Amino acid sequence: MLLCDRCFPRSVERRFRKAVYEKRMALPGEKIGVAVSGGKDSITLLHLMAELGRVKKFRVVALSVDEGIKGYREEALTCAREAASSLGVEHRVVSFRESFGATLDEMVRLAGEEGTGLDPCTYCGVMRRYLLNRMAREAGLVRVATGHNLDDEVQAILLNYLRGDLSRLLRLGPAYSSREGFVPRVKPLREIPEREVAAYALLKGLRVHLGQCPYARGIHAEVRDFLNRLESRHPNCKFGVLRTFERLKEGLGEDRKPEAELVGCEVCGEPTPGRVCRTCELLKGLGLR
Amino acid sequence: MKVRVKAEGREREVEVAEGTTVGRLLEELGYDRESVLVRKGKKLVVEEERLSEGEELEVLRVVTGG
Numbered sequence: 001m002l003l004c005d006r007c008f009p010r011s012v013e014r015r016f017r018k019a020v021y022e023k024r025m026a027l028p029g030e031k032i033g034v035a036v037s038g039g040k041d042s043i044t045l046l047h048l049m050a051e052l053g054r055v056k057k058f059r060v061v062a063l064s065v066d067e068g069i070k071g072y073r074e075e076a077l078t079c080a081r082e083a084a085s086s087l088g089v090e091h092r093v094v095s096f097r098e099s100f101g102a103t104l105d106e107m108v109r110l111a112g113e114e115g116t117g118l119d120p121c122t123y124c125g126v127m128r129r130y131l132l133n134r135m136a137r138e139a140g141l142v143r144v145a146t147g148h149n150l151d152d153e154v155q156a157i158l159l160n161y162l163r164g165d166l167s168r169l170l171r172l173g174p175a176y177s178s179r180e181g182f183v184p185r186v187k188p189l190r191e192i193p194e195r196e197v198a199a200y201a202l203l204k205g206l207r208v209h210l211g212q213c214p215y216a217r218g219i220h221a222e223v224r225d226f227l228n229r230l231e232s233r234h235p236n237c238k239f240g241v242l243r244t245f246e247r248l249k250e251g252l253g254e255d256r257k258p259e260a261e262l263v264g265c266e267v268c269g270e271p272t273p274g275r276v277c278r279t280c281e282l283l284k285g286l287g288l289r
Numbered sequence: 290m291k292v293r294v295k296a297e298g299r300e301r302e303v304e305v306a307e308g309t310t311v312g313r314l315l316e317e318l319g320y321d322r323e324s325v326l327v328r329k330g331k332k333l334v335v336e337e338e339r340l341s342e343g344e345e346l347e348v349l350r351v352v353t354g355g
Binding site for chain 2: 005211
């Protein structure tokens with residue numbers, strides 16, 4: 001990893017711009033959302049997108065979700081607010097509590113009492129995507145950029161492989177296609193390793209939250225540590241996993257089943273392939289709907 | 290020779306052999322190179338950099354996902 005104070009940030013910026021241009025992630029005149037948790041990836045992405053937006057004439061709106069994780073999310077949201085304010089970017093925040101009537105901490109407690117057997121990441125992941133999509137649609141955004149880096153992508157590939165979830169595996173990619181009611185998501189940092197994103201944030205002096213989510217455990221963390229150990233001894237194996245996956249996806253592309261048609265959820269009206277969306281199902285299981 | 294290492298809110302003195310690199314120090318301390326960055330003052334340093342007597346280093350855990 002090269003760490004010349006001037007060349008290294010430029011190299012990250014170049015790879016970011018290449019991804020944005022090649023996949024047409026943001027075009028002049030468009031209004032693009034950036035999902036900002038306050039961590040190093042999303043804060044770095046917000047800075048990069050806001051700076052490129054000024055040059056390429058697209059508008060950036062920061063979107064944050066306050067899940068309600070005591071001792072973790074508060075500081076991260078402060079970083080998000082500061083970054084948006086310093087960049088002069090509109091910042092929208094919604095919370096689990098005001099949207100669903102309970103924080104994630106409360107949901108985790110309820111899940112234990114109700115014996116749902118589901119882990120915190122299931123509630124958090126499903127509901128965060130639900131709120132981000134709703135916020136983006138209400139704000140009239142054409143796309144939402146997320147801070148997923150190379151490590152996130154490779155971990156997701158391996159996890160879906162281990163779980164045998166071919167459908168989810170084949171949906172992974174630099175951009176998700178547009179479907180009625182869903183705002184497409186794009187990942188401009190997808191080919192930049194997590195450690196390099198962190199180095200960029202530090203070299204640029206960005207205020208970021210480096211805390212670890214108290215709910216992060218289980219197989220996801222094990223896959224992350226396994227890949228990092230492997231990469232330390234065999235450099236470039238993360239890129240190897242990504243490139244091989246892309247070639248396999250190309251080959252399997254024609255065999256993919258068409259995605260189910262979307263309808264409005266009977267409870268909340270949000271798009272879903274079934275009668276009731278996953279968020280409403282989860283809330284019902286917790287006695288919140 | 291001795292170097293001072295700050296990590297995870299703790300600071301300690303570590304005895305290392307002459308010519309030890311940052312990468313070697315990380316291994317000796319049980320860190321995975323991919324999960325951390327090392328700072329000397331305000332500058333980030335690469336794993337190949339050789340340590341000098343009395344240097345102060347900060348190990349930052351930067352992998353937060355999972």
